[in-house]
Amino acid sequence: MEIWPYLQAFIQSVRSGSFSAAAREAGTTPSAFSKKVAKLEAHLNLRLVVRGVHGLELTPEGLEFFHRVRQAFDDIEDACAQATRATVPRGRVRVSAPRDLGRLWLMPRIASFAQAWPQVELEVSLSDQFVDLIAERVDVAVRVGTFEDGRLARRRIGRLRRCFCASPAYLRARGTPRTIEELAGHVHLAYLRGGLRVPWQLPGGGQLEPRGPFAADSNDALRQLLLDGLGIASVPELSVAEDVKRGRLEVFLEDMSEEGLPISLAFVRGRPLAPRIRAVVDFFAEAARTSLPQ
Incomplete structure (x- = not known):
């Protein structure tokens, strides 16, 4: 005998005070409750309730049984309530992102995330240094480029x-390059990584070594050099989008621009994502659909 529905009928009948009242609450008939309680009594070989002038009355054995079963039901309800609360995103999530991508794309969307998930706390670290998610206890990292790490899952x-x-003033003075050959003859602003100038990637896998009197290790610094009219640079679209929109910088050789590197959200593989981490991953993945090149 599957005893659960009969226990439910017994508890509900006693709490409601009669089979009729329990039936009205459940949207069924009094006889349905009466029969279930009778079957429970038969199963236990024990008289649990009697019909009194004021409704159901518990026998001494029924009273003791009711208290014990009611406690079990209360414990189950509490467990279900706790499990439900656990699925609501809440708690702290540590997020890491590269400096420029974090400043230009991630940070402007934090306020919207806070409105969507007010019980999730974000700790954001912006750094171009490699971050080991497990060793440094980072929950989600924004990664640029491909990476091979079997410990991590990623979502593109x-x-x-x-x-x-370049700036309009520079291009008026020096002319706008129309080919790679013309580009090679201009003043280049180079990006430094580890003290070395990073080559410009060209279509078809080619490269151009940037030469010129100025170089910097951040795209913010390169942007300022561009605005000052000191040369041409290859920079992330995101870092100059507002300047291009306002006419402070001009983009050229667009058909020669690189395909770009993949941007991913990385997180530890091999265990179900906590609701707070899932909320972060899903929110920023959805935000990226309309704010990042796909």
């Missing part, structure tokens, strides 16, 4: 493309 959210640009 877009691409980081670079473009060639």
Whole structure:
């Protein structure tokens, strides 16, 4: 005998005070409750209730049984309530992102995330240094490029493309390059990584070594050099999008721009994602659909 529905009928009948009242609450008939309680009594070989002038009355054995079963039901309800609360995103999530991508794309969307998930706390670290998610206890990392790490799962959210640009004043003075050969003859602003100038990637896998008197190890610094009219640079589209929109910088050789590197959200593989981490991954993946090149 599957005893659960009969226990439910017994508890509900006693709490309601009669079979009729329990039936009204459940949207069924009094006889349905009466029969279930009778079957429970038969199963236990024990008289649990009697019909009194004021409704159901418990026998001494029924009273003791009711208290014990009611406690079990209360414990089950509490467990279900706790499990439900556990599925609501809440708690702290540590997020890591590269400096420029974090400043230009991630941070402007934090306020919207806070409105969507007010019980999730974000700790954001912006750094171009490699971050070991497990060793440094980071929950979600925004990664640019491909990476091979069997400990991590990743969710692709877009691409980081670079473009060639310069200030209108520079282009008026030196002319706008129309070919790679013309580009080679201009003043180049180089990006430094580890003290070395990073080559410009060209279509078809080619490269151009940037030469010129100025170089910097951040795209913010390159942007300022561009605005000052000191040369041409290959920079992420995101870092100059507002300047291009306002006419402070101009993009050229767009058909020569690189395809770009994949942007992913990385998190530890091999265990179900906590609701708070899932909320972060899903929110920013959805935000990327309309704000990052796909």
